[in-house]
Amino acid sequence: MSIVEETRKALLQLFPEQAAAEAEAEAAADAEAAAGAEADTDATAEDTASTEEAGEAAGGEETAAEPAAPAKEEEPAEEGPRENGVLVTDHAARGTHLDVLCDPEQVVEAAGIMDEAGFFLEAITGVDWIKEDRMEVIYDYNQTGPDPCRVVVRTFIPRANPEIPTISEIHPGANWHERETHDFFGIKFQGHPYLEPLLLPEDADFHPLLKDFTP
Amino acid sequence: MGTEKVPSSIVHFAELDKLLNLCRANSLWPMTFGLACCAIEMMCTGGSRFDISRFGAEVFRPSPRQSDVMIVAGTITRKMEPGVKTLYDQMPEPKWVIAMGNCAISGGPFKFKGNYNVVEGADQFLPVDVYIPGCPPRPEALLEGIMTLEEKITGKRRWPRRQPGQVTG
Amino acid sequence: MTVPIQCRPDEVFVLNLGPQHPATHGVLRVKLTMDGEYIVKAEPVLGYIHRMHEKMAEAGSFAQFMPNTARMDYLHALAYNHGYVLAVERAAGIEVPERAEYIRVITVELNRLSSHLLWWAAFLLDLGGFTPLLYAFDDRERILDLLERITGSRLTYCYFRFGGVYNDIDDEFIAGTRDFIKRLRSRLPRMYHDLVTHNIILIKRLKDIGFITPEQCRKYGATGPVARGSGINYDVRKNEPYSVYPEFDFDVPVYTECDSMARYMVRMDEIEQSLRIIEQALDKLPDGPVKAKKVPKILKPAAGDYYAAVEAARGAFGCRLVCDGGKSAYRLKLRSPTFSNLSLFGEVAEGMLLADALAFMGSLDLVIPEIDR
Numbered sequence: 226m227s228i229v230e231e232t233r234k235a236l237l238q239l240f241p242e243q244a245a246a247e248a249e250a251e252a253a254a255d256a257e258a259a260a261g262a263e264a265d266t267d268a269t270a271e272d273t274a275s276t277e278e279a280g281e282a283a284g285g286e287e288t289a290a291e292p293a294a295p296a297k298e299e300e301p302a303e304e305g306p307r308e309n310g311v312l313v314t315d316h317a318a319r320g321t322h323l324d325v326l327c328d329p330e331q332v333v334e335a336a337g338i339m340d341e342a343g344f345f346l347e348a349i350t351g352v353d354w355i356k357e358d359r360m361e362v363i364y365d366y367n368q369t370g371p372d373p374c375r376v377v378v379r380t381f382i383p384r385a386n387p388e389i390p391t392i393s394e395i396h397p398g399a400n401w402h403e404r405e406t407h408d409f410f411g412i413k414f415q416g417h418p419y420l421e422p423l424l425l426p427e428d429a430d431f432h433p434l435l436k437d438f439t440p
Numbered sequence: 441m442g443t444e445k446v447p448s449s450i451v452h453f454a455e456l457d458k459l460l461n462l463c464r465a466n467s468l469w470p471m472t473f474g475l476a477c478c479a480i481e482m483m484c485t486g487g488s489r490f491d492i493s494r495f496g497a498e499v500f501r502p503s504p505r506q507s508d509v510m511i512v513a514g515t516i517t518r519k520m521e522p523g524v525k526t527l528y529d530q531m532p533e534p535k536w537v538i539a540m541g542n543c544a545i546s547g548g549p550f551k552f553k554g555n556y557n558v559v560e561g562a563d564q565f566l567p568v569d570v571y572i573p574g575c576p577p578r579p580e581a582l583l584e585g586i587m588t589l590e591e592k593i594t595g596k597r598r599w600p601r602r603q604p605g606q607v608t609g
Numbered sequence: 610m611t612v613p614i615q616c617r618p619d620e621v622f623v624l625n626l627g628p629q630h631p632a633t634h635g636v637l638r639v640k641l642t643m644d645g646e647y648i649v650k651a652e653p654v655l656g657y658i659h660r661m662h663e664k665m666a667e668a669g670s671f672a673q674f675m676p677n678t679a680r681m682d683y684l685h686a687l688a689y690n691h692g693y694v695l696a697v698e699r700a701a702g703i704e705v706p707e708r709a710e711y712i713r714v715i716t717v718e719l720n721r722l723s724s725h726l727l728w729w730a731a732f733l734l735d736l737g738g739f740t741p742l743l744y745a746f747d748d749r750e751r752i753l754d755l756l757e758r759i760t761g762s763r764l765t766y767c768y769f770r771f772g773g774v775y776n777d778i779d780d781e782f783i784a785g786t787r788d789f790i791k792r793l794r795s796r797l798p799r800m801y802h803d804l805v806t807h808n809i810i811l812i813k814r815l816k817d818i819g820f821i822t823p824e825q826c827r828k829y830g831a832t833g834p835v836a837r838g839s840g841i842n843y844d845v846r847k848n849e850p851y852s853v854y855p856e857f858d859f860d861v862p863v864y865t866e867c868d869s870m871a872r873y874m875v876r877m878d879e880i881e882q883s884l885r886i887i888e889q890a891l892d893k894l895p896d897g898p899v900k901a902k903k904v905p906k907i908l909k910p911a912a913g914d915y916y917a918a919v920e921a922a923r924g925a926f927g928c929r930l931v932c933d934g935g936k937s938a939y940r941l942k943l944r945s946p947t948f949s950n951l952s953l954f955g956e957v958a959e960g961m962l963l964a965d966a967l968a969f970m971g972s973l974d975l976v977i978p979e980i981d982r
């Protein structure tokens with residue numbers, strides 16, 4: 226199994242619903258395949274059995290995951306809001322392999338999963354979507370194995386009360402990234418050990434990368 | 441240029457002053473103080489090809505208390521501004537300031553509408569003697585700046601000024 | 610090298626290193642809590658040269674931001690050019706002609722050489738040797754001459770364009786580069802290695818100093834020679850190939866000693882690898898245009914976000930570009946490698962002698978404006 230698939234599977238722990246839906250789709254696909262090849266009864270019995278373990282087995286087989294991916298790719302391009310879940314993205318077009326959208330509370334869990342999978346944190350990006358009255362926090366993960374696999378975890382938080390739990394306990398490198406994001410956007414990382422200005426002067430009380438900031 | 445008085449002692453000894461100024465002008469000790477990209481060109485000026493020691497200014501001093509000239513090589517930010525000022529205050533008189541690069545002259549490329557962190561020019565809080573434009577200025581330009589400072593200190597220029605396009609011998 | 614600290618808490622004192630200190634290579638400040646000569650706690654203070662690059666990206670058009678990229682890491686400016694144009698090309702779907710890709714690789718690698726040479730000079734200056742600086746600058750000036758011929762500037766290059774490069778290279782550049790490769794090859798073993806690398810003083814000062822475990826590298830996100838000196842075989846050029854790097858045969862030097870000497874050796878070996886890449890690129894250089902046709906003057910990439918990473922001299926540089934369909938970036942996050950590399954410093958420097966900590970800091974190869982952006 227490729228590292229992208231493996232990581233995807235690990236990340237699906239966050240989204241039991243997506244995992245269940247995928248398991249179902251897979252079961253259906255398997256059933257079809259089973260109908261096509263009834264002769265080999267032993268194998269199909271095994272297959273269906275494995276897919277019934279909802280959540281765990283999802284995306285396990287490449288043949289089942291592949292056709293599902295392009296269909297989901299179209300979602301973010303459309304106007305409709307994207308649902309929480311894991312997307313497989315085209316690396317040539319986007320520069321990332323997996324794209325995760327989750328709730329703000331889930332970022333710590335996601336960080337833990339990434340840590341276990343041997344990933345490191347590359348950067349934390351804040352984005353101020355002033356028109357939608359919310360902010361986005363993007364975590365970029367990468368790993369140093371021979372095959373590339375970049376994972377981006379994103380979440381949205383309300384603009385009026387930007388708070389999100391810190392992941393600096395899991396990835397100590399996140400400490401500075403979070404301080405920087407706090408500088409620029411005023412996002413409060415709950416539980417951060419030392420949320421003082423990093424790049425701005427010590428007494429700075431402004432957040433320059435907010436879209437409505439005027440010097 | 442050249443006519444301005446250099447601040448010095450209250451009592452003037454005309455000839456001695458001239459001699460002192462000549463000495464000062466030919467052994468300017470700059471402070472090792474790089475802020476950003478321009479500092480690399482300052483290093484190049486001190487390096488093997490441009491060899492700033494031909495003009496007696498190669499003794500880069502890490503301590504402000506031992507230096508005569510502060511070459512502000514780079515961008516001054518709001519957070520750094522008090523630091524630069526302290527360094528200037530720590531330098532003994534007589535002292536001079538060279539603003540090297542567009543950043544030190546006016547904020548350079550970082551002067552834009554949303555500017556929240558860059559001080560727009562060293563002359564907002566330091567008395568600048570020589571401005572060297574460029575982003576970054578070439579090492580030759582820094583050498584010319586040092587010669588201009590010599591001219592300012594002694595009142596006359598030791599090295600001939602070349603016109604643009606004039607072929608060197 | 611860690612020494613157990615047994616002093617009474619009231620005997621420690623706080624020492625400010627920087628922001629004006631010759632060994633911090635710019636305006637980094639480190640707040641040190643010291644027990645005599647030993648460091649109890651080190652806390653880097655950043656932001657003295659924060660120049661608002663990310664804000665400026667939102668204020669101007671995509672092309673207007675190009676010069677800024679060269680001013681972040683001015684020592685390896687072309688890699689930053691490269692990372693940024695890759696991100697924008699990915700967003701706008703621009704194809705780059707092959708010759709332009711080759712020229713990009715040649716110039717980026719030349720620039721990497723000049724960056725490593727300057728690091729070498731400055732690092733040894735930190736350790737108290739002045740003469741190497743003169744040798745390194747001699748070679749470096751020759752690279753700058755070559756690059757100046759085609760890019761027009763010595764340091765802060767703005768040479769890449771969306772869909773190509775600004776102008777073509779000529780025969781004189783090619784001949785000059787070949788000459789330079791020959792020259793550096795002949796000087797590397799004699800001047801650089803015999804005089805410095807095998808010098809017992811250097812070895813004594815660097816061996817077993819600044820021990821970074823691979824796990825620490827991962828936890829803090831260190832990349833580049835810092836990670837490769839700790840046995841992590843990661844180079845964006847190999848692991849996530851971009852441009853025409855897959856065409857070339859080169860090695861990624863990896864050392865497993867995890868100390869400052871290993872990082873030193875990684876960089877010295879990279880000089881040789883860069884020379885190899887340039888040589889092959891010059892041999893294979895195809896004909897053709899150096900700029901894509903029909904690149905619109907005003908780019909308006911589709912909404913969405915894009916990531917591009919390149920291997921700069923100090924590690925993996927990444928651009929996260931968030932577009933909303935307008936003609937400037939909605940948000941541009943610049944992931945600078947030294948930012949992550951430096952965040953290690955506090956943990957590793959604990960218990961070190963101050964003089965060793967400075968040798969360790971030099972081996973991280975810091976460029977402060979790139980950390981602060």
Ligand code: SF4
Pocket residue numbers: 476477478479513514515540541542543544548549574575576577680765
């Ligand atoms: S003038 Fe240009 S080269 Fe000099 S510090 Fe400013 S941006 Fe850098």
